[in-house]
Amino acid sequence: MIEISAISAFYGKHCALDGVSLTVQRGELVVILGANGAGKTTLLKAIGGLVPVAPGGRIAMAGKELTAVPAHDIVAAGVALVPEGRGIFGEMTVRENLLLGAYPARARKTEARNLELVLSLFPRLNERLRQTVRTMSGGEQQMVAIGRALMTAPDILLLDEPSLGLSPIMCKELFQSLGRIRDAGLGILLVEQNAKQSLKIADRGYLIESGRIVGAGTGAALSADPAVQRAYLGAG
Ligand SMILES: Nc1ncnc2c1ncn2[C@@H]1O[C@H](COP(=O)(O)OP(=O)(O)OP(=O)(O)O)[C@@H](O)[C@H]1O
Numbered sequence: 001m002i003e004i005s006a007i008s009a010f011y012g013k014h015c016a017l018d019g020v021s022l023t024v025q026r027g028e029l030v031v032i033l034g035a036n037g038a039g040k041t042t043l044l045k046a047i048g049g050l051v052p053v054a055p056g057g058r059i060a061m062a063g064k065e066l067t068a069v070p071a072h073d074i075v076a077a078g079v080a081l082v083p084e085g086r087g088i089f090g091e092m093t094v095r096e097n098l099l100l101g102a103y104p105a106r107a108r109k110t111e112a113r114n115l116e117l118v119l120s121l122f123p124r125l126n127e128r129l130r131q132t133v134r135t136m137s138g139g140e141q142q143m144v145a146i147g148r149a150l151m152t153a154p155d156i157l158l159l160d161e162p163s164l165g166l167s168p169i170m171c172k173e174l175f176q177s178l179g180r181i182r183d184a185g186l187g188i189l190l191v192e193q194n195a196k197q198s199l200k201i202a203d204r205g206y207l208i209e210s211g212r213i214v215g216a217g218t219g220a221a222l223s224a225d226p227a228v229q230r231a232y233l234g235a236g
């Protein structure tokens with residue numbers, strides 16, 4: 001569904017992504033694991049059109065060219081990014097934040113249905129539609145951020161470390177919700193530090209080091225790999 005081939009990205013002379021290729025299908029949850037500074041956020045930003053892709057790289061979605069396309073057109077093509085730190089509006093209510101997501105033409109017709117989907121995925125938001133987002137817990141704010149992205153009616157959801165700062169219980173709840181979003185037919189590309197839980201729910205995963213993919217496999221195969229256990233699962 002989304003095909004990324006040989007994309008590189010630079011900050012000045014610094015090469016943060018070096019020829020990364022990967023795919024995510026509909027109904028598939030794919031995790032990217034990598035240390036701090038490995039290039040994970042840069043990868044998601046490059047896909048979302050927020051960081052330029054160097055010549056030679058290509059991003060396509062169901063055959064449609066997305067390389068060098070402006071960020072709002074990438075959203076319109078069905079790719080939604082939930083950025084690191086969430087990017088929601090604290091002074092607005094839950095409902096207002098969610099409805100902001102419904103701005104692309106593709107999402108306007110189905111706004112009511114999308115809202116229903118979001119509220120069924122995150123029943124807690126339904127109880128708090130009028131609450132100012134700033135006063136919500138970290139986990140609830142993460143639900144608002146994901147909910148807003150879902151309101152754009154995406155085919156592919158990009159998530160940058162959604163579990164950051166959440167309690168173990170909220171974390172578990174979040175991963176369960178991601179499983180349900182995948183089961184609803186979306187493709188999910190998930191960047192996570194929480195390797196253990198994300199590999200548990202992932203269909204496939206990639207390992208990224210210094211801007212390069214250095215390993216790939218099914219969630220089960222990566223979990224069982226001794227090198228992955230040493231590097232990402234805290235095994236001795
Ligand atoms: N705006 C920027 N200007 C210059 N260098 C940057 C910029 N953003 C990121 N970098 C550098 O690019 C590299 C990759 O950064 P990136 O944010 O993609 O890493 P990451 O894998 O998301 O790390 P983390 O796990 O800490 O979030 C790092 O060396 C970082 O210092």
Ligand SMILES: [Mg+2]
Nearest residue numbers: 040041042084
């Ligand atoms: Mg990052």
